[in-house]
Amino acid sequence: MSSPKVTDVVVTPVAVMDPPLLNASGVHQPYQLRAVIELHTDAGITGLGEAYGDDPTLANLRAAAPFLLGLDVFDLNALTRRVEGALVDGIRTEGLTELIGVSSREKSVAQTVAAFEVACYDAQGKATGLRVCDLLGGAVREAVPYSAYLFYRWAAHPEGAVPTGYPVDDWGGALEPGGIVAQARRMVAAYGFRSLKLKGGVFPPEAEAEAIAALREAFPDHPLRLDPNANWSVATAVRVAPRLEGLLEYLEDPTPGNPGMAQVARATSLPLATNMSVTSFAEIPEAAALGSVSVVLSDHHYWGGLRASQRLAGICETFGWGMSMHSNTHLGISLAAMTHLAAATPSLGYACDTHSPWQREDVVQPGALVWSQGSLAVPAAPGLGVELDRGALARLHRQYLDCGVRRRDDHAAMLLADPSWTRQAPRF
Numbered sequence: 001m002s003s004p005k006v007t008d009v010v011v012t013p014v015a016v017m018d019p020p021l022l023n024a025s026g027v028h029q030p031y032q033l034r035a036v037i038e039l040h041t042d043a044g045i046t047g048l049g050e051a052y053g054d055d056p057t058l059a060n061l062r063a064a065a066p067f068l069l070g071l072d073v074f075d076l077n078a079l080t081r082r083v084e085g086a087l088v089d090g091i092r093t094e095g096l097t098e099l100i101g102v103s104s105r106e107k108s109v110a111q112t113v114a115a116f117e118v119a120c121y122d123a124q125g126k127a128t129g130l131r132v133c134d135l136l137g138g139a140v141r142e143a144v145p146y147s148a149y150l151f152y153r154w155a156a157h158p159e160g161a162v163p164t165g166y167p168v169d170d171w172g173g174a175l176e177p178g179g180i181v182a183q184a185r186r187m188v189a190a191y192g193f194r195s196l197k198l199k200g201g202v203f204p205p206e207a208e209a210e211a212i213a214a215l216r217e218a219f220p221d222h223p224l225r226l227d228p229n230a231n232w233s234v235a236t237a238v239r240v241a242p243r244l245e246g247l248l249e250y251l252e253d254p255t256p257g258n259p260g261m262a263q264v265a266r267a268t269s270l271p272l273a274t275n276m277s278v279t280s281f282a283e284i285p286e287a288a289a290l291g292s293v294s295v296v297l298s299d300h301h302y303w304g305g306l307r308a309s310q311r312l313a314g315i316c317e318t319f320g321w322g323m324s325m326h327s328n329t330h331l332g333i334s335l336a337a338m339t340h341l342a343a344a345t346p347s348l349g350y351a352c353d354t355h356s357p358w359q360r361e362d363v364v365q366p367g368a369l370v371w372s373q374g375s376l377a378v379p380a381a382p383g384l385g386v387e388l389d390r391g392a393l394a395r396l397h398r399q400y401l402d403c404g405v406r407r408r409d410d411h412a413a414m415l416l417a418d419p420s421w422t423r424q425a426p427r428f
């Protein structure tokens with residue numbers, strides 16, 4: 001078999017409708033942006049990848065694309081070298097959102113490599129007839145558990161934020177414990193999720209602790225998580241965390257930075273998890289020295305891809321840290337990649353996050369990703385096991401061109417509803 005070589009790289013930005021989900025930064029915009037990557041090869045095989053679709057990410061993907069021509073899709077070290085070489089000058093380092101930690105040059109390179117690496121793996125699988133999880137060392141689980149991602153939310157985006165005819169979803173608002181429990185009941189009934197994660201940092205911690213208590217009462221056996229996205233001061237977190245002991249499987253990013261997280265860790269028996277204070281290899285030594293975290297949420301989109309995520313898994317094992325998986329709004333290509341990675345990573349023991357239940361649009365053909373009892377079966381077809389829906393891709397690209405959103409900005413979206421709103425970090 002001769003290895004497929006890249007002959008063309010196509011990066012297509014798309015916009016997908018997103019509900020008004022509240023978080024520490026504000027509220028989700030009516031559209032979230034993604035980029036679909038197609039690596040065409042001389043073997044007639046096309047590898048698929050998916051990345052954020054904001055302007056800085058697109059600029060980096062497009063800067064790297066010409067350097068990939070002729071790349072052997074099996075030569076992932078060459079991929080990294082080529083992307084690093086392409087981004088020497090003019091790299092865009094603005095982060096997607098403060099909710100996934102600080103931005104850096106290293107992280108922007110890692111994001112760009114990751115997007116293309118997934119597409120290379122998809123092409124490798126299609127060339128060999130193997131699934132991506134098999135290329136990653138073999139599946140240790142054929143069904144990957146995910147958690148229900150619960151959000152405080154409004155029923156609809158504020159007036160003026162959406163074009164005429166923008167369809168309101170049927171989830172309704174959820175601004176107090178009863179609404180969160182109802183949301184959880186619907187999600188658990190539809191998907192069978194076991195772990196339940198509440199996105200916090202929206203209301204005062206006592207109110208969010210009440211929502212957790214209500215979830216515990218309604219779901220006595222479901223592991224629970226709360227993620228205030230670093231919107232609590234150290235003092236607040238030290239006061240509130242002990243009250244959550246016995247209720248949560250972990251508390252995610254109560255407060256910013258490893259030094260603050262370490263103070264909280266000393267004040268509670270709760271495991272502290274993070275996708276904010278440890279989001280790159282450079283941040284690991286500080287976390288290990290301070291003892292700030294005991295669970296790391298991987299995310300192949302910014303850790304540098306599937307191989308880098310497995311490297312992270314090894315480091316987590318060394319330090320005795322648990323591993324979970326973070327999610328931003330994503331489509332089916334990323335969901336397939338997350339599922340293959342989790343299937344092939346033995347120590348990824350916690351149910352992964354996914355925004356899937358909130359998405360109403362996708363670029364992949366239906367049928368490959370099947371939910372059962374809160375888990376996704378690893379797709380059976382070679383590569384990632386998902387196929388592009390070209391009609392949907394064209395429609396969602398048109399939506400991107402028309403919607404005017406070019407960067408994620410939850411703060412600006414919140415200001416539309418409340419012009420007096422100010423971002424304080426941490427707020428509580």
Ligand SMILES: O=C([O-])C(=O)C[C@H](O)[C@@H](O)C(=O)[O-]
Nearest residue numbers: 023099227275326327328329
């Ligand atoms: O676990 C997390 O921190 C996230 O998933 C960050 C995301 O950006 C989430 O908060 C969101 O989409 O609002």
Ligand SMILES: [Mg+2]
Nearest residue numbers: 227252253275
């Ligand atoms: Mg988080």
